[in-house]
Amino acid sequence: MREQSRYIVHVDMDAFFAAIEQRDNPSLRGRPVIVGANPEGGKGRGVVSTCSYEARKFGIRSAMPISLAYRRCPHAVFLPVDIDKYRKVSRRIYEIFYEFTPRVEAVSIDEAFLDITESFHRFGSPLNLCREIKSRIKEEVGLIASVGLAPTKMVAKIASGVGKPDGLVEVDASHLEDFLFPLPVEKLWGVGERVSFVLHRLGMYTIGDIACADVDVLTRHLGKGGYSLWLLARGKDNQDVYWEERIKSMSQEVTFQRDTSEYEVVTKKLMELCERLSLRLRASNLKGRTVTLKVRLSGFRTYTRSITCTPATNFADEIYQRAQALLRRLEIKKEKIRLVGVRVSSLVDAGDDEFIFRDYRRERKERLYSTIDRIKNKFGEEAICYARRK
Ligand code: TTP
Numbered sequence: 001m002r003e004q005s006r007y008i009v010h011v012d013m014d015a016f017f018a019a020i021e022q023r024d025n026p027s028l029r030g031r032p033v034i035v036g037a038n039p040e041g042g043k044g045r046g047v048v049s050t051c052s053y054e055a056r057k058f059g060i061r062s063a064m065p066i067s068l069a070y071r072r073c074p075h076a077v078f079l080p081v082d083i084d085k086y087r088k089v090s091r092r093i094y095e096i097f098y099e100f101t102p103r104v105e106a107v108s109i110d111e112a113f114l115d116i117t118e119s120f121h122r123f124g125s126p127l128n129l130c131r132e133i134k135s136r137i138k139e140e141v142g143l144i145a146s147v148g149l150a151p152t153k154m155v156a157k158i159a160s161g162v163g164k165p166d167g168l169v170e171v172d173a174s175h176l177e178d179f180l181f182p183l184p185v186e187k188l189w190g191v192g193e194r195v196s197f198v199l200h201r202l203g204m205y206t207i208g209d210i211a212c213a214d215v216d217v218l219t220r221h222l223g224k225g226g227y228s229l230w231l232l233a234r235g236k237d238n239q240d241v242y243w244e245e246r247i248k249s250m251s252q253e254v255t256f257q258r259d260t261s262e263y264e265v266v267t268k269k270l271m272e273l274c275e276r277l278s279l280r281l282r283a284s285n286l287k288g289r290t291v292t293l294k295v296r297l298s299g300f301r302t303y304t305r306s307i308t309c310t311p312a313t314n315f316a317d318e319i320y321q322r323a324q325a326l327l328r329r330l331e332i333k334k335e336k337i338r339l340v341g342v343r344v345s346s347l348v349d350a351g352d353d354e355f356i357f358r359d360y361r362r363e364r365k366e367r368l369y370s371t372i373d374r375i376k377n378k379f380g381e382e383a384i385c386y387a388r389r390k
């Protein structure tokens, strides 16, 4: 097999909302389950969100009127949408994705692209990594994911779809055309009703028909889009997986040159760490709700204690107050401290506002801190600091 330049994975959960309901209520397993609007005995006016594969045998699909679904399968179990529950499950699944690579592009509540080009080696092969993702989701979340692996995003997505349910389909670079060419043109990104109508009129029904067509004919009938379609049909799509560096927490710690039992020495150090942390958080435009204190004693016994409270903060004095409260509660008697550290997590965007009303005190504090940031960045971190540290 020839070396591929990229390995893209597409993961899509099977019958997501319905599968969660079946997971949580074993009596629903193996039965047609429809999640969506209330059918009201066939008079309901909403739509189907999704349904279990057992219900799909009756011709029920997402976005179909719930009244039609009721007519097709009146004995199905109809359930309302519990979006909060599904979001929580989704977050758990995304946590698993991030253990395989930071390059995760969220597409929807149950669907993501992962670029594993840099990270598959740990798992032996790209396919093994995909097997591992599937089994981790099954074991830890209790749900089935379908996975597609390919050199491009579009092909990875088609691959996860063709294997459903419980799919795992790999398309390697040397089999790209064998895989794509027999598929109907509608599988290509950008082919909706209008484009497919034009293509059919030109006698093109499969992706292979487009790939083998004269590009000029395509551009004449479809404009610039015709050329993009021709490239896509040949598997040439270099769209990247759009991912963002995700920072989960930020921390600072220090080991004392000499172990100390002096409370003052420890708190001053802690304040310094909090100031540094504040500067880093603010530079990344982040703030956090959880503050964790870490203390290691001379004998290497290590304590970590956390506190979570609102509002989320990146102000040094507030991080310090929380950390110091944790330190006081530790009740280390006369034992000497070797290391102290502080971490801020449960991070949110610094611009996220938790208040309905304007909080003038915090706004003033924000202005003060941005001045402190500027001074520190210009003249060094020690150019300005809290007096109690001196
Ligand atoms: P999908 O991944 O499209 O569907 P699915 O996971 O239920 O089934 P499968 O992937 O196996 O074909 O959508 C994910 C969830 O999004 C789905 O469980 C319910 C919700 N959804 C809607 O609420 N309305 C819709 O029209 C669609 C398509 C999905």
Ligand code: MG
Binding pocket: 012, 013, 014, 015, 016, 110, 111
């Ligand atoms: Mg799905």
